[in-house]
Amino acid sequence: MSRMNTCEFRPFKRLPPEIRYEIWLTALTAWSVTVYATAPSVAGSALRPIYWNASAVGLVCYEAWSIMKKVCTKLYQISRVDRYVWVHxxxxxxxxxxxxxxxxxxxxxxxxxxxxxxxxxxxxxxxxxxxxxxxxxxxxxxxxxxxxxxxxxxxxxxxxxxxxxxxxxxxxxxxxxxxxxxxxxxxxxxxxxxxxxxxxxxxxxxxxxxxxxx
Incomplete structure (x- = not known):
């Protein structure tokens, strides 16, 4: 699993764990819209976030990933482009x-x-x-x-x-x-x-x- 560079988040890591958890939780459970989109270049179709993407938040760091696994659900896709998305x-x-x-x-x-x-x-x-x-x-x-x-x-x-x-x-x-x-x-x-x-x-x-x- 690839994750973003988290150097810019160093001050964030000094926050109390409880506050970090609430921040991640707010980001992971923000309202989103997911479209069932056809994918002509591959066999099948895919779920495509168009408003907010919890999966992207979960890739920021291990802490975000671990919280996402608790509050979101992994949905496997038909498309071979992206294997799955996470949604709340x-x-x-x-x-x-x-x-x-x-x-x-x-x-x-x-x-x-x-x-x-x-x-x-x-x-x-x-x-x-x-x-x-x-x-x-x-x-x-x-x-x-x-x-x-x-x-x-x-x-x-x-x-x-x-x-x-x-x-x-x-x-x-x-x-x-x-x-x-x-x-x-x-x-x-x-x-x-x-x-x-x-x-x-x-x-x-x-x-x-x-x-x-x-």
């Missing part, structure tokens, strides 16, 4: 792309990811696609806290526009409960939310459903 589930949003493909995306994840997934984000393509996704995750992802749905203002979207530069900020703000309220003009959000959450009724906790503008 409670503060990581997984962007799964178009609802039409998100169900198949989830099906490629290993059990640790399915069981630990807390925050997922998809792009609305059609009602049938979204329902199919919800049906699948309700059966396989028992830790979901929130599901974010990017909406482009239409009930059916044949071509998905790319995410905006501030989309990761939108996802994090929504999960933290500080994002602006947004309701698509073409749908009754309370009714739709109740219908989608009904897939999770056997569970003691239903995930929040949050719409975001695309």
């Amino acid at each position: 589930f409670d503060t990581t949003v997984f962007f799964l792309g178009a609802a039409a493909e998100a169900r198949n995306t989830i099906a490629t994840f290993d059990m640790p990811l399915c069981r630990g997934l807390a925050h997922a984000a998809i792009v609305w393509t059609s009602w049938a696609d979204v329902v199919g996704f919800f049906k699948h995750v309700s059966q396989n992802c028992s830790s979901l806290v929130s599901i974010l749905i990017f909406d482009a203002g239409k009930p059916y979207i044949p071509e998905i526009p790319p995410l905006k530069r501030d989309s990761p900020d939108q996802m994090v703000a929504a999960c933290k409960g500080v994002g602006r309220n947004y309701e698509p003009w073409w749908v009754d959000v309370p009714v739709l939310t109740e219908d989608l959450q009904s897939w999770f009724k056997p569970w003691p906790r239903q995930p929040s459903i949050i719409f975001l503008p695309l």
